[in-house]
Amino acid sequence: MTETDVVVIGGGATGVGIARDLAMRGVDVVLCERGGLGAGTTGRSHGLLHSGARYATADPEGAAECIRESRVLRDIAGKAVERTDGLFVQLPDDDPAAFDARIEACHDVGIPTETLSTDAVRDIEPELTSDVTRAFRVPDGVIYPSRLLAATAESARQHGAEIRPNAPVTDIVVADGTVTAIETDDERIAADHVVNAGGAWAGRIAELAGVEVPMAPTTGVMVAVDVEGVDSVINRCRPPGDGDIVVPHEDRVVLGTTSTPVEDPDDFPTDEDAVVAMLMEGTAMVPSVAAADVVDVYWGVRPLYGGDDGGRGRDASRGFQVHDHDVAGLTTVTGGKLTTYRLMAEAVSDAVCERLSVSEPCRTADAELPAEDAEELDALVETFDAVGPADTDIVG
Ligand SMILES: Cc1cc2nc3c(=O)[nH]c(=O)nc-3n(C[C@H](O)[C@H](O)[C@H](O)COP(=O)(O)OP(=O)(O)OC[C@H]3O[C@@H](n4cnc5c(N)ncnc54)[C@H](O)[C@@H]3O)c2cc1C
Incomplete structure (x- = not known):
């Protein structure tokens, strides 16, 4: 039987980030992921490295986390991120007050903005619609999730962590109110502590230990179209809604996204109308989308917490929560963003280290x-079986 200090369940960005953080503090870690790394939501994200401007008005605290963490990732994540910058654009139907309010909120949070004339913004992005009435620039970027996962997993491994893709956890063993081990199809791993980083599946994983974690997942669709020549993230400057972000890759743009509550993160309706809506909203910002080929469509599931203060759908908090349980030796993390995965991992690792007296x-x-x-x-992406639809065009 394998023995370790900590088992992390879930090999998305959060789980892999936790494995790295703990390993760097000298803790023995085994991470088990049921599919390839990122097989859940991380490999199916929109891949926007948030400056925080999107959240500045409604969630200043979340926005402050984003600007801090996006700076960290720009410094440490090499070719796993692209330092593109982002534009917020106002179109004729958009409320001018929302534009002013967002700039002010960015300033309050400490997110740098640069207001651009309509000529200047179209010089920067010639593919943008000539309908743009106002625009400003922020330090958004692009994340390649498979690369970020692979680099984080490799760092964890270099510090002694064992990363096991394709190892679904089938049981969490509890004795006298304390977690003692987990089981996969092949073996039992004894552990002093178990971290549930199961994303949208966190509720189901918690059930294995007889613990309730209410989740309220929402799905979102991403539509990749073969438009070239867009270099910045383009955000529609209005309250967050469907299809208001265009993320640029080398030879395509990824349009998204939506937010639809679902019961089952493994089995949910994928609505063709949502794809059409993304194309329409994308065309409003980048007219060449209308005639472009759709090269991929994929869906992700947000790991949103459904407990007391969670909220629902688009109103649900995009912050993260670290949960202790009545069962000792188990910590669950819910919510969050890819942009803030390192910070989430730090908060969880702090809690685990406190319990283990590290x-x-x-x-x-x-x-x-x-x-x-x-x-x-x-x-490394190959090694960790971390290929996902969010960046198949970039990786390899
Ligand atoms: C449509 C959409 C767009 C998004 N866009 C962005 C964006 O542009 N920028 C941003 O910052 N964030 C974005 N996010 C949010 C971000 O993608 C997620 O918050 C983040 O990827 C979640 O990572 P995670 O590790 O917590 O969960 P996951 O990546 O889902 O990892 C959990 C893992 O647990 C595994 N698992 C489940 N059950 C078991 C088991 N029994 N045993 C072992 N493993 C198990 C799953 O297979 C999964 O891989 C988006 C989310 C969605 C849905």
Whole structure:
């Protein structure tokens, strides 16, 4: 039987980030992921490295986390991120007051903005519609989730963590009110502590230990179209809604997204109308979308918490929560964003280290990921079986 200090269940960004953080503090970690790394939501994200401007008006605290963490990732994540910048554009139907309010909210949070004339913004992005009435620039970027996962997993491994893709956890063993082990199809792993980083599946994983974690997942669709020549993230400057973001890749743009509550994160309706809506909203910002080929359509499921303060659908908090349970030796993390995965991992690792009496501090914000060489990074993506639809066009 394998023995370890901590088992992390779930190999999305959050789980892999936790494995790295704990391993860097000298904790023995085994991570089990039921599919390839990122098979859940991380490999199916829109891939926007949020500056926080999207959240500045409604959630200043979340926006402040985003600007801090996006700066960290720009520094440490090498070729797993692209430093593109982002534009917020106002179209004729959009409320001018929302534009002013967003700039003011960005300033309050400390997110730099640069207001651009309509000529200047179309010089920067010639594919933008000539209907733009006002625009400003923010330090948004693009994340390649498979690469970020692979680099984080490799760093964890270099610090001694064992990363096991394709190892679904089938049971959490509890004795006398304390978690003692987990089981996969092949073996039992004894552990002093178990972290449930199961994303939208966190409720189901908690059930294995007889614990309730109410989840309120929502799905979102991404539509990739073969439009070239867009270099910045383009955000429609209005209250967050469907289809208001265009994320640029080398030879395509990814349009998204939606937010529809679902019961089952493994089985939900995928609505063709949502795809059509993304194309229409995308065309309003980038007219060449109308005649472009759709090259991919994929859906992700947000790991939103459904407890007391969670909210629902688009109103649900995009912040994260770290939960203790009546069963000792189990910590669950819910919510959050890909942009803030390192911060989430730090908060969870702090809680676990406190229980295990480990006093080493978090060092993940200052230590570069092994992500400088794109070819080596893409080989790691293969090794960890981390290929996902969010960046198949970039990786390899
Ligand atoms: C449509 C959409 C667009 C998004 N866009 C952005 C964006 O542009 N920018 C941003 O910052 N964030 C974005 N997000 C949010 C972000 O993608 C997620 O918050 C983040 O990826 C969640 O990571 P996670 O590790 O918590 O969950 P996941 O990536 O889902 O990881 C949980 C893992 O647990 C595994 N698992 C489940 N059951 C078991 C089991 N029994 N045993 C072992 N493993 C198990 C799953 O397979 C899964 O891989 C988006 C989310 C969605 C849905």
